[in-house]
Amino acid sequence: MSTVTVIKGIGVGRGVAAARVRLMAPPLSEPTQERFAGDAEAELARVVAAQRRLSADLLARAERAGAEAHEVLTALSSMAVDPAITAAVEARIGAGRTGERAAYEAFHEFAETLAALGGYFGERAGDLKDLAQRIVADLRGVPAPGIPDSHEPFVLVSDDLAPADTATLDLALVKALVTREGGPTSHTAILARSVGLPAIVAIGDAERLDEGVRVLVDAASGTVTVEPRDEAIKSAMERERTRLEATRSLAPGALADGTPVQLLANIGAASQSAPAAALGAEGVGLFRTEFLFLDSTMMPSVDEQVRAYSEALAPFAGRKVVVRALDAGSDKPLPYLTDQGEENPALGRRGLRALLAHPEVLDAQLEALARAQAASDADLWVMAPMVADAAETEQFTDRAHARGLRTAGVMAEVPSIALMAEQVVAAADFVSIGTNDLTQYTMAADRLLGSVASYQDPWHPAVLRLIERLGEASAAAGKPLGVCGEAAADPDLAVVLVGLGVTSLSMSAAGLADVRAELALNTLEQARSKAAAALTARTAMAARNAVRTAY
Known part of the structure; x- marks a missing residue:
């Protein structure tokens, strides 16, 4: 009997798929340097x-x-x-x-x-x-390199995927993605998660994944099994059917012992609000307002903002919608707001810093949000991005309350805010953790730079310890603590976050079902035990493994 090979990587989602490998087409040859003498x-x-x-x-x-x-x-x-x-x-x-x-x-x-x-x-x-x-x-006059043509279902294997390819995969044929590069917050991972496609990124021994070889992709364990036995495929598919059955529930998020955990959606445009509600979102945990500002050379009017915010609030009458104030700067420069030519814009005047430097932009947005709140039955919360400490927290929350906004909080994306957690929580109505940026700044690893992708992992115990501090401070003050980064969509990590004191999880709406199902399998005691196991690990991978073997 032939030996079965199992290759490890980082799993995205919970899904399982079995099919034959199709390799990404090679790039086109470089154009020649021949001289052109035509028109x-x-x-x-x-x-x-x-x-x-x-x-x-x-x-x-x-x-x-x-x-x-x-x-x-x-x-x-x-x-x-x-x-x-x-x-x-x-x-x-x-x-x-x-x-x-x-x-x-x-x-x-x-x-x-x-x-x-x-x-x-x-x-x-x-x-x-x-x-x-x-x-x-x-x-x-030839097809662009990209997704291979196929009449049969397949597992796509590549170095990485361009966003243009990932975004329009034929999900009837592409059953899973496997990439040699990337990380848990890469474009491939984020887009795969958003459509519920199993994926393994940062795969190890990818040379064994030849064209046509049969594989079993298990995102939950982060493994690709080469030439799996028939009984292994049958068992995995049965487990997948059970998982899918469990994810059909649209009940509110809760642990096995009944402890409530709000499951919310991240949205980037007002039009995404209704689809998120249809997928079982209990509200919105992150409404990114940048879409109103980034496509314009001038600031949108207050009336334009009110219309957009009202559209986003409409599907969530009686439920929470957390709106992030404009997060400009770094990768989202605006000519009328952010400084030009900063050598390191990720560490420059971005987020709340940029808004406080241009208070007229912040005040107009807060006025628009207050008007939308007054005309809606939704429970509107507003939060500031990139807040460093309690002094900045007070500057924002005082300004929001003065405009008539009932609930004002801050995002925890900078390590300093976790180190000053008690003071920050005292000054805010709530805190929401942006795990992508918190990980980036904790590990000094740009979250969009491939060469340091291995450091950009929210499972790292250093990141989890900062979240633990925020959890302890929030619990002591009786204040809500949310997570609205991609980490919330990782079912195993979602349980750990709840064990660290997080009370709500916000993610791409497609990830809600798997997280809801996983939470329902764990009590609060188990969540805390898994969190403790992760905190004692030395690396992100060790933390993952410790949690998977905790029970």
């Missing part, structure tokens, strides 16, 4: 037309995609027709390059510039190179 104006027109087709295609994909993918694809659509890149293409064609070569060089030049900046901008370098591939393919 430069006509050649430029060909490239510009290809750019526009690509931009339109990405916008169309954005409209069909989920919340997280919509934001990513809209940004890519703008990048495809960036005037600076088009000008660089024009200059190269004028210097004797072919359209293919000019587009390739222009996009790659900008990619190298972004890569040198690092952080969020460094992550965008790969997106630019993917755009270059798609434009070159258009100019050649």
Whole structure:
């Protein structure tokens, strides 16, 4: 009997899938540097037309995609027709390059510039190179590299996936994703989680995953079994049927002993509110308001904001909707709000710092939220991003209360706020933890930089100890403590977070079912025991393993 090989990685979600491997198509060959002697104006027109087709295609994909993918694809659509890149293409064609070569060089030049900046901008370098591939393919009249064609279900294996590919996967055929790169908060992981697709990222010995080999992907255990035995597949599929049955409940979140845990949704646009409610969200734990501001060169009016906020509140009459004040800066610069040319914008004037530097923007938003609150039956809460300490907490909550907003809190994304937890909790009506940024700043590892992806793991005991401090302070003061980062969508980690004192969990709506089912299997005592096991571990992986073997 042949030996069964099991490869380990980081699982995303709870799902199980069995199918044969299809490998991502290789990239196109680099365009030649042959000299172009034709009509430069006509050649430029060909490239510009290809750019526009690509931009339109990405916008169309954005409209069909989920919340997280919509934001990513809209940004890519703008990048495809960036005037600076088009000008660089024009200059190269004028210097004797072919359209293919000019587009390739222009996009790659900008990619190298972004890569040198690092952080969020460094992550965008790969997106630019993917755009270059798609434009070159258009100019050649061939399909762009991407998801392989198949008439049979398959497991897609690749180094990583471009957002344009991940966002529009045919879920009837693609049963699971396996990538050699990435981490638990990579684009691939976030988008896979948002559509409920099992995924394993940062896989180890991926060379064994050849085209056509049969595999069993188990996201819960983070494993890929190569050429599994039939009985193993049958057992896994039976477990998957049981899991899916358990996730159909839309009951309020609760532990096995009845301890309530609010399950809320993260939304990035008002239109996403109703679908989240349909998936069983008990409210909204993070309403990102940036969509109103990022697509405009000037601040939206108070009336425009009121209309958007009212639309988001409407499906949640009598329920909580937590609105985050504008989180601009770093990867979300705004010309009328944030400083330009900061060497390290992630550590610069962003979030509340930017709002306090431009109080007219903050006051207009708070006024709009107060008007929306007065006209709605929803329970509107407002919170400030990137708050450092109790003094900043008071500045925000006092300002919000003065505008008539009943419930004002802060996001815990900077380690200092956890170290000053008692003071912060005393000054706020509630605290909500943004685990992505809290992990980034605790581990000094940019959450969008692939080279340090292994550090960007909310399971790390250092991050969990900061959450523990916030949990203890919130419990002592009788104040709510939420989590609205991607960590909340990890069912095992969700149990640990509740054991650390978290009272509500907010995530992409697609993740609610698995988290609800996992919470229902654990009592509060078990959750606390699992949290204790994770806290004593030395690494993120050790913490995961300790929790999985705790009971």
